[in-house]
Amino acid sequence: MLNLSKMPLKRKLALITATTSVVALILACTAFFWYEWRSYNKDIRSYLECISAIIAENSVPSIKSGDTEGLERILATLENEPHIIAALIRTIDGRTLTEYKSADIDDVTFPASVESGVQFTESNLMHVSMPVQADNETIAHVSLLSDARIINDQFWNYLEITLGVMALSFLVAWLLSSRLQQIITTPLLKLAGLAKQISEQKDYSVRAPEVGQDETRQLVRAFNEMLTQIQARDKILRQSEDYLKTMLDSVRAGIIMVDAHTQKIITANACAIELIDKPREEIIGKHLTEFISFNTPHPAHPETAATNHRADVQALIKRYTDKGVPALLSRARIRWRNEDYEVNSLVEISKLKQTEAALAYERDLLKSLMDNIPDMIYFKNNSGRFTRINHAQANAFNLDHPDQAIGKTEKEILGHEEHNGTDEARTLNNGIPVIGEVRRKPEPDGSPSWFSVTQVPVRNTTGIITGLVGISRNITDQKQTEESLAAKATELERSNRELEQFAYVASHDLQEPLRMVASYTELLARRYRGKLDEDADEFIAFAVDGATRMQQLINDLLTYSRVSTSGKPFKPTDFNQSLEYALANLRMTINAVNAQINHEPLPTLPADSTQITQLFQNLIANALKFHSDDTPRIHISAGLVQQQQTKTSKASREWRFAIRDNGIGIDPAFKDKIFMIFQRLHGYSEFPGTGIGLAVCKKIVERHSGRIWVESEFGKGSSFYFTIPEYIDNNGSANNKTH
Amino acid sequence: MEVQTIKPIEILLVEDNPGDARLTKEALKEGKVLNNLNTVANGMDAISYLRKQKPYDHVTTPDIVLLDLNLPKKDGREVLAEIKQDPELRRIPVVVLTTSKAEQDILESYELHANCYIIKPVDLDQFIAVARSIENFWLTIVKLPTN
Missing domain, CATH: 3.30.565.10 (Histidine kinase-like ATPase, C-terminal domain)
Incomplete structure (x- = not known):
């Protein structure tokens, strides 16, 4: 049996069309047959009655005259009617006057009844009996036997033709409908193809073209509307998914969600993938322990773990490239839609370990600095008690070990307070530092010694002063050198100034007597040139020249010394x-x-x-x-x-x-x-x-x-x-x- | 020429350096104006001379004073200040004639109402020229009050 529901639409349509047309044809043919059958029966009866009437009419004279031959001739005309297989004219008392038989008929029996009309005999032959009347008096009966089978044969032929036509029409209808059904199926198939494409590509922005004016158009429109709604929903869904993904991916901790029962990874955020350092495809679906090993036994046990149970464990993220990354794994168990999940968050702690190492290094560095530096270093809390001092400071305090100073004030150690108490209070209370201040402290023998002191507040992360750190250095030698240098510089400056003054005064005071020399030798020259002898003139000239040059030299010297003495x-x-x-x-x-x-x-x-x-x-x-x-x-x-x-x-x-x-x-x-x-x-x-x-x-x-x-x-x-x-x-x- | 020239111009030179005094005298000697140059060697004497105190009670009041700044006993600046504060004497023109080129001295002298400030030239020719200029300006061009 054909399963109609599985049949493709176009075949269904073709089948429906063809079946409908065949059923219609059958019904039409049946009606037609029935009508034909009836009219044919009727026709053949009237025809038979007509023939028998004609024979009856024609046979009247021959019967009256008793002309048997004439009667035979009349009946012989029936040869033209092949379906009439026998004829009989008999008298009203039943005496046969003449008989006709068609050539292929051997023996026939006429019914005894002479009742007018058409009757069927026992051997399914049509029997027509017609009275021969003369002068309104029945003188004989004509009986005809017609073989209905011949008619039936004709009828069967007719049926065969009809069936042939029907088969042909079914074929034509099938072919035609196969073609025509495309008008309906093509848009539907297109729609179906589109729906498939959309579902595969998840692209809800495409729309089916609206063609035609019929219900297909309505369908397409409804389909498009549905798409619009799906698109809107999809957008919202995607957005919230994006938010969630972005949020998860931006978390600087690896987040891995696993099925609580199978421990298979369902999803992991970007940080987790980065930490595991493998492609996402190689992570999803794998067992969590393929990537992470637990230093302590994994506490997750599906049966015993209660919902929302939490646990923190130290873990190691396995990697091929290195020894693995130490991490802290925090696990939360959640139940969602009747499924149990575990959310594992991973925090890399290698940096923490590095920081620890760096801190240790810093600590060692500070210790070696403090132990080896000749400068005195001390830390005090905000009540002025030492929290730490170095060896140099311990030596200065005459202590055997720096730890002996811890918790003590300076007074408790020295028996007296240093004079920098106010500075210390200022540093501790107001955060005012002391930078490189030179302080004088007497040595036990009374000789002065000098220190350069730097003292700055120590603040905690919130900026509150928790103490101070101070560094002091003995700079007595330096100070002495500096002082002697400064004294030398002052001395040098003074001597320089004196020298300049001397040069100025000397040259200035030299000018007066020189002016006298120059003026009077000049006067001599003017008054007595030519009045004394030639030698005298020459001597006077040399004296004048010498005096003039001397004046020039002194002027120059004055100019030179004025560069520094009269500079602006x-x-x-x-x-x-x-x-x-x-x-x-x-x-x-x-x-x-x-x-x-x-x-x-x-x-x-x-x-x-x-x-x-x-x-x-x-x-x-x-x-x-x-x-x-x-x-x-x-x-x-x-x-x-x-x-x-x-x-x-x-x-x-x-x-x-x-x-x-x-x-x-x-x-x-x-x-x-x-x-x-x-x-x-x-x-x-x-x-x-x-x-x-x-x-x-x-x-x-x-x-x-x-x-x-x-x-x-x-x-x-x-x-x-x-x-x-x-x-x-x-x-x-x-x-x-x-x- | 008028009769005036017969009466010599009285000049008081306040100068502690005899060399300079002589030089000034020599320079003025070569000039055209008949003058009577009197020299005092310090500030005290200068004031006494001007106020005609003994031993200067017979001198003529000078027509012009040539004043050196660096003087013993009484400094030239003090002499100048006293002259210019004295209503009897302040009309007498005072020419400061000194070797000092110091701006301070120049300014101070004018503030004390010196009539002019001249730096003694080092060169003899220039010295003579300056002396002549003083003579020419103060004793010839300028009309001074008569006693």
């Missing part, structure tokens, strides 16, 4: 301006030698502007003075450079100035000598001057904490360089100098 405090000085003043002062000389002087932009720096003008003036005058045969060209430039680093000064920046000329140049052998006072490289008659100019320059530059030097090649011009620090304090020492 440093103010921001525009070096361009100072240079302009210097050039203005030299205008006549510049014009006289037709010199070309140019300069780059110069900075503004803290300096004594008068001295800077003098510095430029001396250097340019020098360049103008020692010019070669070429047109004198002087170029002044400045640039910022990194200062040389020395032992006593940190690197800082300074400006380097250069005054370049194309003059006669200087033999490098003399490049240092030229800056010394009254040093001259040329004869007085060749280049007059006392040799003070560059010495003054050197003194000015040095007062500004700079350096001056010359680079030159004889005959090829010279470059004078000097530096001025970028920052300088007002006393004339650069900021980088330490005192």
Whole structure:
């Protein structure tokens, strides 16, 4: 039997269509047959009656005349009717007048009845009896026997044709419906395909196209609406799933959920996967103990463990790459929808162990520092009692072991209090530290000893002062050295100042008598030239010249000493301006030698502007003075450079100035000598001057904490360089100098 | 030329250095103006001279004072202050003639109402030139009050 429910829709449809059409055909054929049968019966009866009536009519004369031959001829015409197998004309008393038999019939028996109409005989033959009437009087009966089987044969043929047609129609209907059912099934199949695709791909954003106007469209619409709802639900579901996943993955602890009974891993968060260090696929579904070993027996026992039972155990996360990661595993048992689960959270504790090691290292470091440092180190709690001291401090306290000081105050140890009690209170109460304070403590023999004390508060993590730590160092030797150095420096400064004063006073006081000498020798020269002898004139001339040069020397010496004695405090000085003043002062000389002087932009720096003008003036005058045969060209430039680093000064920046000329140049052998006072490289008659100019320059530059030097090649011009620090304090020492 | 020139200009030179005194005298000697140069060597004497106290009770009040600043007994600044505080004497022009180039001295002198401040030139020629200038300006160009 066909199972209709399993049959594909399109076949079902085809079958229904075909069956319907065949049933309709059967019904139509049956009705048709029935009608045909009846009308055929009727027809054949009337036909038989008609034939028998005709025979009866025609046979009247022959019967009247007793013409048997005529009767035979009449009956012989029945040969044209093959289904009439026999005929009989008999008299009303039953005497046979004539008889007809078709050729293939051997023997027939006519029923005795002559009742008009059609009757069936016993041998299923149709018997028609018709009275022959003459003058309204029955004179004979005509009987015909018709073989109905012939009609039946015809009928069977008819049935066969009908069945054939029916079979054909079923086939056609089947084929046609097979084709036509696509109109209905195609959209449905498409819909089904889409549903399958959606369920496989979980993509709820796709929609079925709405085609046609029939119920399919309604179905598609309903389907799409359903999809929309599913999509919305799915979104919410996904979102909450995402939140949960994100949350779980962001937890810095590994979370592994296992089936409580099988201990198989159901899910694990990112941290857990990271800790196990294997792909997720290799973890999910595996037994928990494949990845984690427990230092203590795993306490989870499904039967005994109560719901929400918790346990913390030390575990080791197994790894192939290393010895494993020590971890702390915290296990919670949950029951959800009648299933038991275990949520294991893993926290890596290797860092903790590392920290422990690091702490131990730090502790050892501190201990070795405290034990070996010659400085005295002590810790006190906030009631001023020692919590820890080092060996150096113990020695200072005359204790055998540092531990002897623990819990005691300074007074309890020394028998008297040190004078730093207020500092200690300030440090403990207000957190004010003591940094590098120098304290004097008398030695037992009464000689002073010095200590540098640093004492800072110790705070706990909340910032509350819990005590203090102090470091003190005996700096007596250092202090003594410092003091003697300071005394020497003061002495040096005083002697320097005196020397300068001496130079100034000496030169100043020398001027008066010298002025007398110069004036009166000059007066002599004026009044008595030519009045005495030639020798006298010459002697007087030498005396005048000597006095004049002496005056110049004294003036120069005064100028030189004034650099330090009459120096002004440093103010921001525009070096361009100072240079302009210097050039203005030299205008006549510049014009006289037709010199070309140019300069780059110069900075503004803290300096004594008068001295800077003098510095430029001396250097340019020098360049103008020692010019070669070429047109004198002087170029002044400045640039910022990194200062040389020395032992006593940190690197800082300074400006380097250069005054370049194309003059006669200087033999490098003399490049240092030229800056010394009254040093001259040329004869007085060749280049007059006392040799003070560059010495003054050197003194000015040095007062500004700079350096001056010359680079030159004889005959090829010279470059004078000097530096001025970028920052300088007002006393004339650069900021980088330490005192 | 007027008769005035017959009467010599009275100059008081306050100078402790005889060399300088002589030099000033020599310089003025070479000038055109007939002058009578009187020299005192210290501040005390200068004040006595001006106030005509003994032994200066017969001197003529000077028309101009040439005053050195560094003087024994009484300093030139004190002399200047006293002259300018004395209603009888303050009309007499005081020319400070000194070797000091100190800004402090210059400022102080003018604050004490010095009529001018001149630094003694080191060079003889310049010294003579300065002396001549003083003569030219104060004794010729400037009209001084008559006694």
